[in-house]
Amino acid sequence: MFLSPAIRARLLPRSIFSHIPFSTISAVADLAECPENDVIWRIVTQFQSHSQYSGKFFINSFRHNNFFKSEVLKLSPSEIDTIVQKFSFHNSENAIGFFFFLQNELGVKHSRNSRFVVAHLLAEKKRLRGLRCHLLRVVQDEGSESATPLCELLFKSFRFWDSNNLVWDMLALAYSRSDMVHDSLVVVRRMKDLDIQPSILTYHSLLHNLRHTDIIWDVYDEIKATGSGPTEYTNSIFLDGLCRQCLIHEAIAFLCNLEGKDGEPCLAAYNTLMSGFCRLGFVDIAKSFFCKMCKNGLLPDAYSYNILIHGLCVAGSVEEALDFTNDMENHGLEPDQVTYNIIAKGFHLLGMMDGDWKVTKRMLRLGSKPDFLTDTILLCWHCQTGNVEAGLRLREAMISKGFQLNRISYRVLLSCLCKSGRIAETLALLYEMASFGVKPDIFMYSAIIHGLCKLGEVKQAVQLFNNLCTEEITSNGFLHRSILLGLCKKGLIFEARSYFDTLTNRELMQDIVLYNIMVDTYANLGNVGEAVLLYQKLLERGIEPSIVTFNSLINGFCKTGKLVDARQFLNSIKLHDLVPNVITYTTIMNAFCDVGNIEAAFKLLEEMAANAVEPNQVTYTVVMKGLCRQGKVEDAVKVFKGMFAKGLSPDQASYNALIQYLFKAREFEKAFHLHDDMIKNGVQPNHITYNIIINGLCVYGNLCDAERVFSSLQDQNFRLSKVAYTTLIKANCAKGDARKAMLLFHQMVENGFEISVRDYSAVINRLCKRYLVKNAMEFVRMMLAGGLGLDQQICAVMIHSFDKIGDFASVFQFYAVTIKCGFYLS
Structure with a gap:
């Protein structure tokens, strides 16, 4: 049954409308006339039972109500409109909270009516920042050329609301700030027609x-x-x-x-x-206005000077730019880092950095202060271009002339040293600053701590962080993230978790990045249970997860083979108003391909297209690998060619995946054609490419062809990997050519590769299987000469081989070695 506004007003208690004008009641009543079903009645009744409360308690009454969470998603937009309107009569603050709870936590897409009801409620409460953010989201969801229908709705249904003028203005501002200027002008024109002033x-x-x-x-x-x-x-x-x-x-x-x-x-x-x-x-006209400004009594600020200094540098007048810098100091304005950067770029544009420093400085020397300025600019420039040695030499020269480095000079030097991994010199420079009375700031500490963490020196980073806290310098989230990430990468999981708990238990550190680091660490270790517990913890604390959080969890489930859970988390992303990205889909697709479910992978590819998520090279490579594993190489080639049609250039991994499976299919000509195509398209083959080719020829083709490829690469001075050497060594051992195997092994040693007992064991095993025991013994001697000891497996193989050829003296000799080494042989 549809009720008229008058009857609905009569049925509701008069006290409800005590703070709302009658025009407002009529407008709300007109917004959505829909039948009130049992679900609406029960939800509103529950609301009335909590109407004396507000804020978080009110929202929590819905958040923890299973009936509400299951039933509200079944309601139509018009029914949700009715509930929002009824709530707004009782308590506008709770109505706002209810609206955003449905939108942000349950993923409900509200109607335009409800959105404008909430916009007016926010305007009535003068919550301007919240209103601005709300309308920005509205116009971004509606998109371009949506101003006309929104204006019509505002005019027809909300023109009698007391806060209507403010909502109109904020709507025009939201369109403008969303770069939808045409829509903003439409709103402004309609406002003028209604005599509303923007x-x-x-x-x-x-x-x-x-x-x-x-x-x-x-x-x-x-x-x-x-x-x-x-x-x-x-x-x-x-x-x-x-x-x-x-x-x-x-x-x-x-x-x-x-x-x-x-x-x-x-x-x-x-x-x-x-x-x-x-x-x-x-620039000359700009200078004339600068002079006019000064004559009229306006004092230029640092921005005024930087404008002219930049203009002069671009015009090639670096000397005149330095004059303005001196004038800047004479008027009590300290040149800032922007000033130094501008002049440094001016030097670079004129090519002065490549010439003789002495000539450059002699030309620019205008007294003691400009000489210091010039040196500081040169020092900053060298550090910014990564020439830390030149920067350090210039620092020594400045100190020898009695100049005191300023905070900017130290900051760029510290940053450059950290990027170069020269932490010892960085710390020495930190102590030098203290001796000169220059106090380090948070940026300097951040650079050093981040550098230490990248090098794995986490304990030293924590110690420096403690010093920072002692000196009462306010730390930032970047420092905490660097330390936590460093602990995780170092494998110190217990210490990382302790540090994380210390930070998050303060109730001040609500940083989703910290949670993401720990969730990702647990997921990569296969401890998905702990990762999920952290996810639940951040939800309890009211922290919104990011797409990175979900990607890490999905990756953890995929690694542990829990694909059903991974798929469920993919579906729950939308409930948090997030959109799965290409990493999300590619991760799950890879897991499905690993278990041979290529159909599921293609369904996800279709889902990506439906959600306007563009696949990348990695996505297509995953699909190609899945098809190749099922022997569908021709289909994989079609996918590969389809990448070009999509405007994507296959990378090394894409080519390598297809070349590998072409060798397995013994399609050697196609594999080599693809290799040539790779070079033509500007994709340089890497050591993995040639490992695949050499291994493919050894296993599925001809050893001679593999050796020709190997020799050709050596002639081209291509840096072959250790895998390429060991592949050929094993192939020659299996063929029984011990001489070539020995020659390749010596080359591998000479090229500086680290040789392990495992490398020797692999060769010795293969030679013994071919009954080349004497050749195997040569490798044993080489191994001992290289300072490596025998292991139990090598001893067992040698004893067995000597026993087969009847060399019992050597058998007893190796038995003696096993007893001496404490090995047990069955």
């Missing part, structure tokens, strides 16, 4: 987005027509737009007009004009 914030956003077009004149005139008129910021945006459109005369005229009407323009207007002229290459 705010200056909305006008500024529009002016900024339209600064490349002629429409800025119309928007600026509209701002002038408002009661408040243009502000200093408005004029700066407008001036920037004129300069970007190369309207030089109009920009100068506009500034003169400001002088004539409103008094002297502000500093921001001059800075904008100077920046525009420098960008166009008119």
Whole structure:
């Protein structure tokens, strides 16, 4: 039964409407007229039983209610509208919480009606930041060219709400900030028809987005027509737009007009004009405005100087740029890192970095201070370009001349040393700073701690972190992440978990990245149970998981063969308003291919297309491998060719996967053709490619062909891997050619590869199987000469082989060795 607004108002208690105007009640009642079923009645009844509470307690009453969670997802949008409207009558704060609980935690897609109801409730409560974020999401979900229907809905159903003007304005601002300027203009035009005045914030956003077009004149005139008129910021945006459109005369005229009407323009207007002229290459005009600004009593700031210094450097006037830097210091402004970077780039543009430093500095030397400035710029430049040795030499020269390095110099030196892995020198520089009274800041500590963690020196990093805390320097999340990641990579899982628990138990560290690091670590170790417990813990604490969290969990389930659980987690991603990415799908597809379920992999590929997730090279490589494992090499080749049609260039892994299975299928000609095609397409074969080719020829083809490929690569000075050598050695042993095997083994040793007992054991085993016991004995002697001891397996093989050929003296000799070494032979 559909109820009229009047009857519905009569049926509800009068106290409900005590704080809401009658116009508001009518508008809400008109929003959605739908029959009230038992589920709606039970949900609203439960709400009324908790209506005296607000905030988290109210939401928790739904979060932990199994009936609600199962039934609410069955409701239609109009039925959810009814519930949101009824809740808004009782307690608007709880109605807002209920709306966002459905949207963010249950993945409910609300109707436009409900979204605008909540927008008006947020506006009534003056929760402007929340309203802005809410409407940004609304317009992004609706997309471009959606302004007209949204305006119609606002006009027809919400025009009597007290907060309607604010919602209109915020809607226009949301469109503008989402780069949907046309939609924003549609909203603004409709607002003017309704006599609703857009705010200056909305006008500024529009002016900024339209600064490349002629429409800025119309928007600026509209701002002038408002009661408040243009502000200093408005004029700066407008001036920037004129300069970007190369309207030089109009920009100068506009500034003169400001002088004539409103008094002297502000500093921001001059800075904008100077920046525009420098960008166009008119540095002299920018300098004239700088002088005019100073004459009129406006003091330039660091930004003003940096604009001109940058313009002069780009124009090739580095010396004049240095003069402005000196003038900057004379007026009490310290050059900042931006200043140094600008001049350093100027040096680089003129090629001064490659010449003689002494000539460069002699040309630029204008006194003691500029000489220090020049040295500092050169030091920063060398460090930024990775030439740490030159930076350190210049530091020594500066210290010998009595110059004191500033904080910027130390920061770039420390950062450069850390990137080079020279931690000992980094720490020495840290102590040097302390001796000169320069206190390290959080950026310096962050660089060093991150560098230590990357090198595996986690204990030293923790010690330095403790020093940081002692010095009462506020740490940041980056430091905690670096230390935790370092502990995990080092394999110190117990220490990592202790550190993680210490951080997260403070209730101040609600960092999803920390949880992701631990979840990923447990997943990679196969401890999925602990990873899931951490996932549940972060949900309990109200931390939103990211797609990285789900990818790690899915990877853990796939590694442990729990594909059903992996698929369930894939489905639950959407409940958290997240979208599975290419890594998510590729991980599960790889797991299905590993178990031979290629059909499931193709279904996931179709799901990717339906969700507009583009497969990458890895995805197609996974599919190719799955097809090849089932012997469907021709289908794999079709997938490979399809990559080009999709605009993707196969990488080394894609080519290698197909070449490997072509060898298994004994399609040697196609394999080599693919290798040649790989080079033609600019993909350089790597050592894995040639390992596959050499192994494929040894196992499925001809050993002579494998040796020809090997020799050809040696002639080209290609760095072959140890695997290539051991593959050929084993093949020659199996063939019975001990001489070639010995020759290759010596080459492998000479090329600096690390040789283990296992390498010797593999050769000795194969030679003994061919009854080449004497040749095997040569390898035993070589092994002993290299400082490696015999193991139990080698002794057993040699005893068995000598026993077969009747050399009992050697049998007893090896028995003696086994007894001496404490080996047990059955």
